[in-house]
Amino acid sequence: MVKNIAYLTGLLVVGYLSYHYPLFSFVLLAILGLILCYLLLALVIKLIQKRIQGKWFHVPLALLSIIVVGLITGFLAPLEEPLTTTGNVSEDLEYAHRMDQADRMNLKFFIPAFRSQMKGRDSVRLNQVLDYSRAGKIAKGRDKYYAAFVLHHNPEKDSLLYRKAHELAQAAASETDLTDDFQVQWLSKATYDRWMLSIGKEQEHDTQGGVSFELQ
Incomplete structure (x- = not known):
């Protein structure tokens, strides 16, 4: 239950930041790269040790899904008008x-x-x-x-x-x-x-x- 609440909270927070602050998408990309590197390294190590257990990947995959949702939300956010005509x-x-x-x-x-x-x-x-x-x-x-x-x-x-x-x-x-x-x-x-x-x-x-x- 606690994990589900934490996951949903993460989705909401990341989604909000991505929608309202475009620069946050670049932060998400950086984190995404780190997570992918971790997953690749962890997979290689576990293959060598021949001890692959799903629990090692639960948190990274959950974070990965939150980041993907955040990036998609950022893409869906409308851009401000490109110009304004105020007379000034x-x-x-x-x-x-x-x-x-x-x-x-x-x-x-x-x-x-x-x-x-x-x-x-x-x-x-x-x-x-x-x-x-x-x-x-x-x-x-x-x-x-x-x-x-x-x-x-x-x-x-x-x-x-x-x-x-x-x-x-x-x-x-x-x-x-x-x-x-x-x-x-x-x-x-x-x-x-x-x-x-x-x-x-x-x-x-x-x-x-x-x-x-x-x-x-």
């Missing part, structure tokens, strides 16, 4: 940037079955930024940073959009109140490197590839 350019761009990053911290972003959906979300944010840019509404330094971030994730990998992203990021980086902002300064370099690579040239700041402090 700064708020809209900040939201677009936040959703850009949120999508890349969601396991769905790395699953081929959701690739089309994720590219579509990038596209609608991209179009919003371009509309604001054409209307001359992106004037503040922080707004330029948000806009540049969205543009440098353009799903078609358009070199002209990478160039536009760099122009905005460079303008943001030159703002007095943003000269000490690491993310803003990093983006100015990253957009330049991505633009250069898109036209067949060498990157200058080595921001593309390897370990980065920002989601790309």
Whole structure:
């Protein structure tokens, strides 16, 4: 009875966390890998000892089932709207940037079955930024940073959009109140490197590839 209650509690807790916190899915994946390694190692040892007993696998298999349910629950969780239109350019761009990053911290972003959906979300944010840019509404330094971030994730990998992203990021980086902002300064370099690579040239700041402090 106690074991059943503990199991159901685990299902509920993991399901709740997976549904409301997308990053939790990555934690589950890490735990899943550890459990699979344990099961494989335990199976090999027991085969060598010729003493395979089901009780050795009860807890790992129970945990495995909880994790699988958690991952499925995470996939079923709806994504937030990719953009918002409040009439306030700064708020809209900040939201677009936040959703850009949120999508890349969601396991769905790395699953081929959701690739089309994720590219579509990038596209609608991209179009919003371009509309604001054409209307001359992106004037503040922080707004330029948000806009540049969205543009440098353009799903078609358009070199002209990478160039536009760099122009905005460079303008943001030159703002007095943003000269000490690491993310803003990093983006100015990253957009330049991505633009250069898109036209067949060498990157200058080595921001593309390897370990980065920002989601790309």
